[in-house]
Amino acid sequence: xxxxxxxxxxxxxxxxxxxxxxxxxxxxxxxxxxxxxxxxxxxxxxxxxxxxxxxxxxxxxxxxxxxxxxxxxxxxxxxxxxxxxxxxxxxxxxxxxxxxxxxxxxxxxxxxxxxxxxxxxxxxxxxxxxxxxxxxxxxxxxxxxxxxxxxxxxxxxxxxxxxxxxxxxxxxxxxxxxxxxxxxxxxxxxxxxxxxxxxxxxxxxxxxxxxxxxxxxxxxxxxxxxxxxxxxxxxxxxxxxxxxxxxxxxxxxxxxxxxxxxxxxxxxxxxxxxxxxxxxxxxxxxxxxxxxxxxxxxxxxxxxxxxxxxxxxxxxxxxxxxxxxxxxxxxxxxxxxxxxxxxxxxxxxxxxxxxxxxxxxxxxxxxxxxxxxxxxxxxxxxxxxxxxxxxxxxxxxxxxxxxxxxxxxxxxxxxxxxxxxxxxxxxxxxxxxxxxxxxxxxxxxxxxxxxxxxxxxxxxxxxxxxxxxxxxxxxxxxxxx
Amino acid sequence: xxxxxxxxxxxxxxxxxxxxxxxxxxxxxxxxxxxxxxxxxxxxxxxxxxxxxxxxxxxxxxxxxxxxxxxxxxxxxxxxxxxxxxxxxxxxxxxxxxxxxxxxxxxxxxxxxxxxxxxxxxxxxxxxxxxxxxxxxxxxxxxxxxxxxxxxxxxxxxxxxxxxxxxxxxxxxxxxxxxxxxxxxxxxxxxxxxxxxxxxxxxxxxxxxxxxxxxxxxxxxxxxxxxxxxxxxxxxxxxxxxxxxxxxxxxxxxxxxxxxxxxxxxxxxxxxxxxxxxxxxxxxxxxxxxxxxxxxxxxxxxxxxxxxxxxxxxxxxxxxxxxxxxxxxxxxxxxxxxxxxxxxxxxxxxxxxxxxxxxxxxxxxxxxxxxxxxxxxxxxxxxxxxxxxxxxxxxxxxxxxxxxxxxxxxxxxxxxxxxxxxxxxxxxxxxxxxxxxxxxxxxxxxxxxxxxxxxxxxxxxxxxxxxxxxxxxxxxxxxxxxxxxxxxxxxxxxxxxxxxxxxxxxxx
Numbered sequence: 001x002x003x004x005x006x007x008x009x010x011x012x013x014x015x016x017x018x019x020x021x022x023x024x025x026x027x028x029x030x031x032x033x034x035x036x037x038x039x040x041x042x043x044x045x046x047x048x049x050x051x052x053x054x055x056x057x058x059x060x061x062x063x064x065x066x067x068x069x070x071x072x073x074x075x076x077x078x079x080x081x082x083x084x085x086x087x088x089x090x091x092x093x094x095x096x097x098x099x100x101x102x103x104x105x106x107x108x109x110x111x112x113x114x115x116x117x118x119x120x121x122x123x124x125x126x127x128x129x130x131x132x133x134x135x136x137x138x139x140x141x142x143x144x145x146x147x148x149x150x151x152x153x154x155x156x157x158x159x160x161x162x163x164x165x166x167x168x169x170x171x172x173x174x175x176x177x178x179x180x181x182x183x184x185x186x187x188x189x190x191x192x193x194x195x196x197x198x199x200x201x202x203x204x205x206x207x208x209x210x211x212x213x214x215x216x217x218x219x220x221x222x223x224x225x226x227x228x229x230x231x232x233x234x235x236x237x238x239x240x241x242x243x244x245x246x247x248x249x250x251x252x253x254x255x256x257x258x259x260x261x262x263x264x265x266x267x268x269x270x271x272x273x274x275x276x277x278x279x280x281x282x283x284x285x286x287x288x289x290x291x292x293x294x295x296x297x298x299x300x301x302x303x304x305x306x307x308x309x310x311x312x313x314x315x316x317x318x319x320x321x322x323x324x325x326x327x328x329x330x331x332x333x334x335x336x337x338x339x340x341x342x343x344x345x346x347x348x349x350x351x352x353x354x355x356x357x358x359x360x361x362x363x364x365x366x367x368x369x370x371x372x373x374x375x376x377x378x379x380x381x382x383x384x385x386x387x388x389x390x391x392x393x394x395x396x397x398x399x400x401x402x403x404x405x406x407x408x409x410x411x412x413x414x415x416x417x418x419x420x421x422x423x424x425x426x427x428x429x430x431x432x433x434x435x436x437x438x439x440x441x442x443x444x445x446x447x448x449x450x451x452x453x454x455x456x457x458x459x460x461x462x463x464x465x466x467x468x469x470x471x472x473x474x475x476x477x478x479x480x481x
Numbered sequence: 482x483x484x485x486x487x488x489x490x491x492x493x494x495x496x497x498x499x500x501x502x503x504x505x506x507x508x509x510x511x512x513x514x515x516x517x518x519x520x521x522x523x524x525x526x527x528x529x530x531x532x533x534x535x536x537x538x539x540x541x542x543x544x545x546x547x548x549x550x551x552x553x554x555x556x557x558x559x560x561x562x563x564x565x566x567x568x569x570x571x572x573x574x575x576x577x578x579x580x581x582x583x584x585x586x587x588x589x590x591x592x593x594x595x596x597x598x599x600x601x602x603x604x605x606x607x608x609x610x611x612x613x614x615x616x617x618x619x620x621x622x623x624x625x626x627x628x629x630x631x632x633x634x635x636x637x638x639x640x641x642x643x644x645x646x647x648x649x650x651x652x653x654x655x656x657x658x659x660x661x662x663x664x665x666x667x668x669x670x671x672x673x674x675x676x677x678x679x680x681x682x683x684x685x686x687x688x689x690x691x692x693x694x695x696x697x698x699x700x701x702x703x704x705x706x707x708x709x710x711x712x713x714x715x716x717x718x719x720x721x722x723x724x725x726x727x728x729x730x731x732x733x734x735x736x737x738x739x740x741x742x743x744x745x746x747x748x749x750x751x752x753x754x755x756x757x758x759x760x761x762x763x764x765x766x767x768x769x770x771x772x773x774x775x776x777x778x779x780x781x782x783x784x785x786x787x788x789x790x791x792x793x794x795x796x797x798x799x800x801x802x803x804x805x806x807x808x809x810x811x812x813x814x815x816x817x818x819x820x821x822x823x824x825x826x827x828x829x830x831x832x833x834x835x836x837x838x839x840x841x842x843x844x845x846x847x848x849x850x851x852x853x854x855x856x857x858x859x860x861x862x863x864x865x866x867x868x869x870x871x872x873x874x875x876x877x878x879x880x881x882x883x884x885x886x887x888x889x890x891x892x893x894x895x896x897x898x899x900x901x902x903x904x905x906x907x908x909x910x911x912x913x914x915x916x917x918x919x920x921x922x923x924x925x926x927x928x929x930x931x932x933x934x935x936x937x938x939x940x941x942x943x944x945x946x947x948x949x950x951x952x953x954x955x956x957x958x959x960x961x962x963x964x965x966x967x968x969x970x971x972x973x974x975x976x977x978x979x980x981x982x983x984x985x986x987x988x989x
Contacts, residue, residue, distance in 0.1 A: 365593075365596070385625060385655075386621065386622035386625050387622045387626045391622065392554070395556065395618070395666075399556055399557075399666045402663060402666040402670050403666075403670045411660075411663060414660070418655050421655055422648075422652075425651060429648075432633060432637055433644055433647075462554065466554045467554055467555070
């Protein structure tokens with residue numbers, strides 16, 4: 001087998017990943033060899049690195065397939081990578097103000113986040129079951145450590161262990177599925193698998209492999225019934241870590257799932273669509289009902305994110321370009337909402353810790369009107385009430401489902417969103433209709449910026465980002481078809 | 482230039498007022514007055530602009546006017562605005578009521594004035610937008626968006642059971658309208674556009690019409706509300722602050738009637754014809770049953786709320802009669818009910834501000850101490866009954882004629898409802914303002930203040946003026962209604978003829 005790398009120029013499509021990898025090594029060196037308290041400066045450089053890589057990827061968009069077809073750089077990848085880089089960078093920004101009490105005042109944290117981000121970028125660009133697994137594991141191993149990074153906290157250690165055990169299980173299932181697929185098609189490369197499948201030679205073993213592969217991926221996006229780890233890990237991990245878990249990795253896993261089912265299994269669309277529809281309905285419905293009883297804010301957000309994965313999968317169920325457009329837009333809006341929401345949570349600091357229970361938010365509208373208004377906007381946006389961005393996210397995915405004539409799925413979806421309104425409204429109710437109980441400290445500037453920017457984008461979506469984001473997502477999805 | 486920008490300006494002007502209120506510094510009571518004045522000036526400006534709009538409107542033209550139309554978001558959502566005879570007066574009504582609401586809340590709202598005024602201004606943008614947009618998705622955006630400010634208005638400034646009321650309001654409406662959302666997507670999938678002007682001429686297959694009609698009905702029947710989907714309304718009305726009740730009754734309920742007129746009837750004519758008797762039955766039940774329920778209410782606001790449901794029965798009856806008088810009457814009834822129910826809730830607010838109770842039995846003989854108030858209340862009640870010479874008469878009379886021409890039994894049932902409305906309204910007047918003033922705490926009650934006069938007198942003038950001279954309204958809505966009824970009759974007639982033809986062919 002000859003190499004397709006005849007010159008350094010041929011490496012240009014993978015330049016962002018190379019830059020990020022070298023940057024991560026440099027950060028590790030800096031953390032080890034610099035004297036004194038290094039975590040703040042390492043975090044700062046890491047944020048700068050993530051931003052720089054994002055700018056690089058956007059300014060020099062070079063498409064290409066490398067390394068004998070295991071790595072593909074295309075428009076879809078760039079869109080998702082941009083979201084991932086934004087998510088990771090902002091997750092680091094959110095961790096700055098409370099690094100000390102969350103056990104994140106270690107330079108390793110930023111390095112691990114950068115390495116996880118690198119893994120996610122490889123996942124997004126994976127064009128082969130092997131590179132897919134490499135990216136996924138690089139991401140996952142970094143995340144297992146990050147979940148348990150607050151060593152003295154038993155809850156964080158428990159979360160890390162739980163995440164590790166279940167994550168390892170899901171990796172095993174994914175590998176088993178991949179091996180079955182290889183066994184029955186003789187290929188590991190995603191587009192080659194599609195070619196074999198389109199010849200019409202399909203056996204049952206292949207379908208079993210597909211189910212295992214999708215189950216492994218469903219773990220990573222925390223779709224029901226593979227969601228059990230999510231509430232515990234969200235609750236146990238330090239809040240800035242939860243913010244990271246809820247944002248970039250979800251985008252990466254979703255992007256991976258889209259690429260696998262759209263490219264590789266396009267010829268057996270009917271088979272995977274059934275699975276995705278089941279995951280979608282189960283996630284939407286279970287999350288809507290399970291979240292009602294939650295009292296802890298982070299558990300509530302965990303169920304909310306499960307539900308939102310279900311909604312995003314509605315778009316994927318359609319199996320059309322419109323559906324992928326919808327999922328791409330959905331993930332961008334979901335990312336914005338999640339990061340702004342965690343900015344709010346991290347800004348709610350009392351003398352002895354952070355607001356953890358929903359009841360802690362009582363009367364927030366009177367004590368912290370700005371944070372309360374942002375939270376209320378987020379809640380209404382998460383419900384999907386227009387004119388907020390959450391509505392448009394749902395619009396695109398449900399539109400794709402209707403166009404694919406999946407009416408029952410669409411009706412179940414909108415009814416689930418009506419049920420989910422109940423628990424989101426409870427937060428608004430507590431903040432606006434009840435009397436204050438707790439006094440909170442002033443919010444750090446960077447959190448105010450994240451909250452303000454997030455709320456602004458969600459409110460003015462129709463007039464500001466709606467059109468360009470939609471066009472970009474459409475182009476990105478187009479590169480898969 | 483002004484032709485194309487005036488609707489956009491009217492719709493979004495209140496947001497500028499809201500932004501101005503955000504920037505008022507400080508949170509002490511001293512700044513509350515500034516915020517109230519900003520809100521008042523903004524809403525008055527919007528009202529003036531809608532009057533200009535009405536003046537520039539060409540009533541002879543049945544098409545949409547002041548049209549702006551361009552594609553905006555991918556996925557079919559465009560920015561399209563425009564009004565015709567059906568929508569323009571609802572825009573004016575909305576803009577008229579907002580300054581009245583601001584003035585009515587001047588003294589009764591003393592906590593969180595900033596949020597209150599912002600909520601009302603945002604609500605105004607959303608309400609006007611819902612009537613003025615020509616994009617189906619954007620209509621949904623405005624229609625559904627109005628839930629947010631209203632939810633907060635009921636929940637923050639409402640009465641004792643406000644949380645339950647606000648939840649009920651949100652869930653009934655939200656659940657109803659998600660079906661409409663799916664239907665809107667299905668329309669886009671079928672017709673390839675969300676431009677209402679184009680959709681009005683698009684012909685959906687009868688089977689598609691059936692499902693789409695039901696989905697739209699789910700939303701509008703809850704919003705209007707029709708019996709038996711009205712359960713949220715009495716609670717929301719009772720618990721909302723006065724101005725909230727006014728907006729709810731006068732404008733938000735009209736979304737339902739407007740939706741039936743704008744979408745159900747012209748876009749799904751075959752399905753509408755199919756469901757006519759179903760709607761008639763619900764309308765008559767609403768008129769009679771809720772009037773009876775209104776008779777036994779002990780809470781003034783609840784009584785007026787149930788009377789609203791009854792009056793909306795006339796609206797649906799008129800719309801689905803599919804005749805010129807019926808649709809004219811329904812639209813007139815919607816506008817008139819906007820003025821009358823708004824005025825009644827404001828009147829209740831006046832005495833509630835003084836006594837802090839809405840129990841009817843807590844009052845009596847108010848005419849002694851409050852002659853001006855008593856006069857106003859009697860006029861509003863008579864208008865609510867539909868006495869000739871008030872605006873309430875025109876709408877009820879036209880819809881009754883229409884119903885009579887289509888189905889005598891429906892007309893008979895509705896006429897019974899008119900008698901019942903006289904019973905509950907006059908009994909309320911008797912218990913409230915007449916009789917002996919024997920309750921001690923009422924002996925020192927004060928008559929209308931100048932501010933309250935400023936709120937109520939314009940409504941009295943309008944109610945009586947349009948009662949005697951309905952021409953300005955009927956002229957404005959006439960051509961658009963003509964076109965709508967003509968198209969509807971054309972489609973239905975054609976369908977009927979075709980049915981006859983095919984039956985004849987089958988026989989041969």
